[in-house]
Amino acid sequence: AFEKAWKAACSSTGPTTVFAVPKKKIYLLKPITFAGPCRANNIMFQIFGTIKASRDMKDYENDRRHWIKFESLQNFRVKGGGTIDGSGQIWWQNSCKVNTRLTYRICGQAVTFYECNNIIVSNLKFRNSQKMHVSFDKCVDVKVVRLFVAAPENSPNTDGIHVTATQNIQISRCVIKTGDDCISIVSGSRNVKATDITCGPGHGISIGSLGAGNSGAQVSDVVVNRAILTGTSNGVRIKTWQGGSGYARNIQFQNIAMNNVTNPIIIDQNYCDRDEPCHEQVPNRLQIKREKNRV
Secondary structure, three states: OHHHHHHHHHOOOOOEEEEEEOOOOEEEEOOEEEEOOOOOOOEEEEEOOEEEEOOOHHHHOOOOOEEEEEEOOEEEEEEOOOEEEOOOHHHHOOOOOOOOOOOOOOOOEEEEEEOOEEEEEEEEEEEOOOOOOEEEEOOEEEEEEEEEEEOOOOOOOOOOEEEEOOEEEEEEEEEEEOOOOOEEEEOOEEEEEEEEEEEOOEOOEEEEEEOHHHOEEEEEEEEEEEEEEEOEOEEEEEEEOOOOEEEEEEEEEEEEEEEOOOEEEEEEOOOOOOOOOOOOOOOOEEEEEOEOOEO
16 A cells, blocks of 8 residues: 555656554554655655554565665655554564574664655654665755654664764754663764754764774764753764775754753764774774864
8 A cells, every 4th residue: 555655646747645543543554765866846755653663573684784774866845654564573572682693683673764855754753664764875955853752761773863884964842761872973974963862761962983804984974953962871972993995074963951961062083882802903093183173
């Protein structure tokens, strides 16, 4: 039903609205991609009820990295006040970070926007993602407004909003309570503004990690303004691996209140997210730069 509705909307010649889920209804959904480019110049995707992920791991065998994926879309809106529930519990209990006897198992984002331009995601609830809740990958001109994101504090890798290789993104008036970063910003991202963010529990608001596996990374022009962090393991941080190259520059953290935060401000250029120690590499080529008298 979702595929048929999307096909009709995408092929329309005018502005189109997809009423995906009515109020008080719960729709179970297997992995799906809503792909463009579309003939319709303006599509609105409205969620009033709940979309819930299949709990059968076999349904994800073709692509373990994604559940709901929006790809190659322009002038696209997702809104409605409804809930997107990733049914993440089955993934968490089979995670090597929860059960060290298990081998690493790939699991993906609940919702991914990939190579989308001029999009707005607003007034939605995201719960219990398999891994990251909302990911913006290689997108341009994005507005994220009034999202509520929640997962248990001990759920592994459940970042709230993940930004990678994305330019011109505004994140505002969001409440994020997860088991990992509330907002994570990684390589290729530029002109990122996060305002009026409520975060906690979780790992705080992070730039990085950057430079893993001796890779190159660039993040620039990031502003986090007016945020409240409560009960998080970290506040605001920049984390880079040894051996990487590139830069994190023109970063502003301002007007931030922290309550019961273990590590309020961290700039870590020896980040190591491994069980075994990371070998020291000199010099460290990934620079954290100061520009225009700002850090």
